Amino acid sequence: MKKPENKIMLIAYADSIGKNLRDLDRILSEKFPGLFGGLHVLPFYPSSGDRGFAVIDYDTVDPSFGTWEDIDHLADQYYMMADFMLNHVSIRSREFRDYMEKGDESAYRDMFIDWDKFWPPGRPNREDMDVLYRRKERGPYLTFTRRDGKQVRLWNTFFEEQIDIDPRSEATRDYYERNLKRIASHVPLIRFDAFAYASKRPGTSCFFVEPDIWDVLEIGMEPLRESGTEILPEIHENYTIQMKMAEKGYWVYDFALPMLLLHGLKSGRTDRLIHWLNICPRKQFTTLDTHDGIGVVDVAGLLSAEEIDLVRTDVDRILSDAKPYIKFPGMIKTSGKKAQLYQLGCTYYSALDCNDDAYLLARIVQFFAPGIPQVYYVGLLAGKNDVEALKRGEELRSINRHTFSEEEIDKALESPMLQRMYEIMRFRNSYPAFGGEISIGHCGKGGALSITWTKEGAQTTLTADFCTKRYSIRYRDTRTGEWRTL
Numbered sequence: 001m002k003k004p005e006n007k008i009m010l011i012a013y014a015d016s017i018g019k020n021l022r023d024l025d026r027i028l029s030e031k032f033p034g035l036f037g038g039l040h041v042l043p044f045y046p047s048s049g050d051r052g053f054a055v056i057d058y059d060t061v062d063p064s065f066g067t068w069e070d071i072d073h074l075a076d077q078y079y080m081m082a083d084f085m086l087n088h089v090s091i092r093s094r095e096f097r098d099y100m101e102k103g104d105e106s107a108y109r110d111m112f113i114d115w116d117k118f119w120p121p122g123r124p125n126r127e128d129m130d131v132l133y134r135r136k137e138r139g140p141y142l143t144f145t146r147r148d149g150k151q152v153r154l155w156n157t158f159f160e161e162q163i164d165i166d167p168r169s170e171a172t173r174d175y176y177e178r179n180l181k182r183i184a185s186h187v188p189l190i191r192f193d194a195f196a197y198a199s200k201r202p203g204t205s206c207f208f209v210e211p212d213i214w215d216v217l218e219i220g221m222e223p224l225r226e227s228g229t230e231i232l233p234e235i236h237e238n239y240t241i242q243m244k245m246a247e248k249g250y251w252v253y254d255f256a257l258p259m260l261l262l263h264g265l266k267s268g269r270t271d272r273l274i275h276w277l278n279i280c281p282r283k284q285f286t287t288l289d290t291h292d293g294i295g296v297v298d299v300a301g302l303l304s305a306e307e308i309d310l311v312r313t314d315v316d317r318i319l320s321d322a323k324p325y326i327k328f329p330g331m332i333k334t335s336g337k338k339a340q341l342y343q344l345g346c347t348y349y350s351a352l353d354c355n356d357d358a359y360l361l362a363r364i365v366q367f368f369a370p371g372i373p374q375v376y377y378v379g380l381l382a383g384k385n386d387v388e389a390l391k392r393g394e395e396l397r398s399i400n401r402h403t404f405s406e407e408e409i410d411k412a413l414e415s416p417m418l419q420r421m422y423e424i425m426r427f428r429n430s431y432p433a434f435g436g437e438i439s440i441g442h443c444g445k446g447g448a449l450s451i452t453w454t455k456e457g458a459q460t461t462l463t464a465d466f467c468t469k470r471y472s473i474r475y476r477d478t479r480t481g482e483w484r485t486l
Helices: 021-031 068-075 094-105 126-131 170-184 212-224 239-247 257-267 271-279 305-318 356-368 387-391 396-400 406-412 416-430
Strands: 009-012 038-041 079-085 088-090 141-145 151-155 162-164 189-193 230-233 252-254 284-286 372-376 437-441 448-455 458-465 470-476 483-485
Touching (some): 021 038, 038 068, 068 079, 088 094, 170 189, 239 252, 257 305, 257 356, 271 448, 356 372, 356 448, 356 470, 387 396, 416 470
Parallel strands (some): 009 372, 189 230
Antiparallel strands (some): 448 458, 470 483
C-alpha cells in the first residue's frame, strides 16, 4: 500500500461516482488522471444506515461495492484512508444482537452504556442535562427490550441505527483490536469518526472531556502501533480543539477554512482568513466540503457572530427552494445555551451562488493553504444542491450527497472552470515548493491575499483579489530558473 504524501485526496463514497469500487477505480484513472494522490472512501463495510456509518461489521467489504482485493488495488495507486467508529456500532451488529439475546450473560454486556447505571443515584438532574453536548433535543438514549423481557435505556448519540459503546470495557477493547488491525492491513491512514463523543463522564458535556479524551485516543491507537498506521481524529467543533490536537502531534482537519473563505468571498475581506492561515496547524487536511456539510461551530472566535450571520443569511437565501423540505436543520445543544446551528446543509458551489469565479478562487486558496487538500466528490464536479433528494424525503445531508451518473460526470467535465481547477490541482501535486516554507499576507488592499511557497530552488506565489475574484499564479521553472505564469 502507498504511504501518505503531500498530494490532494479525494473523498467519495464507494458508489457516488460509479456503482462500486471498480467503477470508481476506472473513472478516476480515465477521467481524472493526476488529480489525486490520496483517496478516502467513506464507509464501505456492511451497514444498516447513515450511508455507511452504522457499521454492522468490519470483516468484509459490502458485497455491492466489491471486496478487500478492490480496496487493496486502490491502495496500491493512492494513499488510502478508511473510517472506524470509536463511538458507536450498528444495532444490527452481532455484538449488540448477542446482548439483546443473552442479556447479562452476554460477553458484550459491558460494551454498551446503560443510561441509568451511568449516572449517580438521583441523576441526571437539570444541570446535568443542560451541560450535556447533544445532537438532538431529547436525552441521548434509546430504550430496548431484551429477550429476557428487561427494558434497558442505552446511550445513543446519533441515529436510531447506531448505539454508543464504552471504550474502557474489555469487550470494546477486543472489538477495537480485532477490527482496527484488519483495517490497518489494507490502508495506511484511519479516520476516527466522531471520536470526541466517546469521552463520557457524569457532570460534564460528555464531548471531548479532558483528560479522558486522551485516554480514549491511546486505547484506539494501541492496536495500530505495530503497523505504524496513522490516525486522523474527526472533530466538528470549535477550532481551538483542533489546535489542542495539533499541539500533541496528531493529524487534524481544518474545518474553519470553509466558512472563512465563504465570508471572505461574500464580504470582499481577507483579514480574517489571513489571520487564520498564519496561525492554523500545519499538519492538517484542509476541506471546503464534506459528506456532513459546512461547519459553523468550528469558526466561532475567528469570525464574529455578525460575520457568521452574514454567511448564514446569504446561504439561507440560496436555500430558499429547499427550505420547504428541510424538516430538522443541523443543531447542537450544550452548556445551558439555546440550540445552535451546527452546520450549513449546502454544496460549496451552491453556497457561492454557483459563481464560477468565486468557486475557482476558493479552491485555489485551499490548494495553497497549509496542509493537504481534500476534495469531496461533489465539489470535484461543482455539484449543485440536490433538492430533488429532499423532495423524495431523504435526510437533510442528502442535499450534498448526489450520486453522479457517468453522463453527469461527462457533462461536468465540459466546464472550462473545472478544467482550469484540474490543471491547478495537477500543479499542486507535482510542484516541489509545496510543503516547504510558506509566507502569507496582504498584497496591497483589504480584499487582497498573497501566499508564497518556497523550497530550495522552487517558488510559487498566489495573489488574489476577493473583491474582483481575480488571481494570478506565478512559479519559478526548476529547470531554467525562469518565472512563469500558470
